[in-house]
Amino acid sequence: MKKLIAFVALSALFLLAACNDSSSTTQKNSEGKKDSSQEESKEVNLYTSRHYDVDDTLYKEFEKETGIKVNVIKGEPDELLERIKREGNASKADLFLTSDAARLFRAKEDGLLQAVSSDTLDKQVPGNFQDTDQMWYGLTKRARVIVYNKETVKPEELSTYEALTEAQWKNRVLVRSSENVYNQSLLASMIEINGEEKAKEWANGLVTNFARNPEGGDRDQAKAIAAGIGDVAIMNTYYYGQMLNSTDPEEVKVAESLGVFFPNQDTTGAHVNISGAGVIKTSKNKDNAIKLLEYLTAPEAQTVFAETNYEYPVNPEATSSELLKSWGEFKEQDIPLSTLGDHNSKAVMIFNEVGWK
Numbered sequence: 001m002k003k004l005i006a007f008v009a010l011s012a013l014f015l016l017a018a019c020n021d022s023s024s025t026t027q028k029n030s031e032g033k034k035d036s037s038q039e040e041s042k043e044v045n046l047y048t049s050r051h052y053d054v055d056d057t058l059y060k061e062f063e064k065e066t067g068i069k070v071n072v073i074k075g076e077p078d079e080l081l082e083r084i085k086r087e088g089n090a091s092k093a094d095l096f097l098t099s100d101a102a103r104l105f106r107a108k109e110d111g112l113l114q115a116v117s118s119d120t121l122d123k124q125v126p127g128n129f130q131d132t133d134q135m136w137y138g139l140t141k142r143a144r145v146i147v148y149n150k151e152t153v154k155p156e157e158l159s160t161y162e163a164l165t166e167a168q169w170k171n172r173v174l175v176r177s178s179e180n181v182y183n184q185s186l187l188a189s190m191i192e193i194n195g196e197e198k199a200k201e202w203a204n205g206l207v208t209n210f211a212r213n214p215e216g217g218d219r220d221q222a223k224a225i226a227a228g229i230g231d232v233a234i235m236n237t238y239y240y241g242q243m244l245n246s247t248d249p250e251e252v253k254v255a256e257s258l259g260v261f262f263p264n265q266d267t268t269g270a271h272v273n274i275s276g277a278g279v280i281k282t283s284k285n286k287d288n289a290i291k292l293l294e295y296l297t298a299p300e301a302q303t304v305f306a307e308t309n310y311e312y313p314v315n316p317e318a319t320s321s322e323l324l325k326s327w328g329e330f331k332e333q334d335i336p337l338s339t340l341g342d343h344n345s346k347a348v349m350i351f352n353e354v355g356w357k
Contacts, residue, residue: 043069044288047084048097049077050275054308062295068288077103084112089282095289097139097277100181102188104136104276105341113278118290124297124315128336129274136278138337139296140311142236143330144186144271146261147222149231158261161190161271164232165205173206174221174233177214178351182236186271187350188343192335193268196346204354213357219243219251226254236273241310241323262330269331273340274314 048055051074059070075083077098084093096107107113113135121130121137129138146158157168164173176183190199211230221233222243243255262270277296279289295301302318305311310323 041285041288042067043071044285044292045071045073045092045094046097046289046292047073047075047080047093047095047280049075049080049099049103050097052309054304058296058301058304059292062292066291066295068291070292081107081110081112084280085110091280091282092284093280094283094285095277095279095292097275099142099275100185100273101136101138101276101337101340102181102185102344104131104278105338105344107278108133108135109341112281114281114283114286116279116290116293118294120294121290121297124294124299124317126314126316128334129276129314131278132336132338136276137293137297138274138276138314139293140275140302140305140309141272141314142238142274142311143262143332144182144234144236144273146263147225147233147235147240147258148261149225150257150259152231153259155259155261158232158263160264160267161186161234162202163263164234165202165209169209169232171209171211172231173209174211174224174230175206175214176217176221178348178356180217181344182218182273183234183356184344184347184351185273185340186234187347188340189271189333189335191343191346191350192339193333196350199347200350200354203350203356207354207356222258223254226257237312237324237327238310244323245310260327262327264333265331269333272312272332274337275311 046059056072059072062068063070073080073093080096080098084091084096087093096112098104108131115134116137117134125137129141130136146161146164148155148158178184187199187203190202211224216224218235218239221235222240224230225233237260240255240258240260243251246252246255264270277293279286279293283289297315299315299318302313302315306313306318306321306324310321312324313320
């Protein structure tokens with residue numbers, strides 16, 4: 001409760017500054033001519049595929065501080081994108097928020113987003129976590145790591161994603177389906193770093209070592225380790241954090257039996273992806289959409305995401321949570337996340353070729 005109170009107080013200070021910054025953004029976007037209709041608007045329509053309680057809490061705080069009503073429409077990412085396309089110029093959508101840079105890339109490629117000029121966003125979101133044309137900005141980071149059974153695997157046995165294709169891991173590797181965009185982006189990152197042939201070799205080698213045909217989500221891979229089906233799994237860190245702090249005692253028990261390993265620390269770094277957002281091209285409340293995105297990427301909101309949803313902040317000025325700190329500092333892949341979208345179709349093709357279902 002003390003943290004929430006402190007957060008609300010800091011939010012008030014931040015929003016005062018943020019609103020000032022956004023006012024300058026409005027002026028910049030309209031080439032010095034204020035758009036009175038935008039200034040009078042008191043709502044923003046958010047289409048989001050995120051479904052976390054902490055998001056709703058932050059929207060409410062934003063509403064209290066700004067008087068801008070956040071109308072939230074939730075759905076699956078592809079469904080929301082199709083809805084925005086179908087609605088066309090009549091769409092009420094102002095801001096599209098989703099997970100994975102590849103999905104944001106698709107929204108950009110489909111012509112659904114518009115460029116945003118905001119000194120505040122440029123300050124709060126590092127360049128490698130935003131689109132090169134300012135069509136979208138990162139909100140939170142998720143590291144895709146290796147988790148392992150602490151009873152059957154010693155961390156010194158682990159090293160890289162590539163090493164999971166070695167013979168010692170045969171019938172021991174768990175991972176979700178290739179239809180999942182998180183895996184597509186992981187392979188896309190390998191295409192960017194190692195080239196297409198090496199990436200294909202890795203995907204083929206991992207299939208050889210699968211403990212079972214891919215099924216379920218990231219939590220299901222962790223549970224399969226606890227059930228003795230496999231010994232290592234590829235999953236996002238925030239799922240692990242959620243399981244450790246779950247209200248379900250069985251999920252807590254599973255998580256406590258696992259260790260977290262950040263791969264490729266002596267080579268290319270661990271794969272990191274984002275959730276992020278972009279302003280819709282036909283937005284009727286563009287300035288309010290920018291204000292909301294500025295609010296969500298400010299240090300105070302970023303700290304709340306880290307403490308309650310165990311996602312890493314994109315804003316380097318934010319404070320990480322004690323749980324995230326306990327996992328230690330780690331080296332990240334040093335690639336522009338826009339490349340994940342560039343290589344997505346090639347990654348899907350490779351998955352099909354090697355039989356990663």
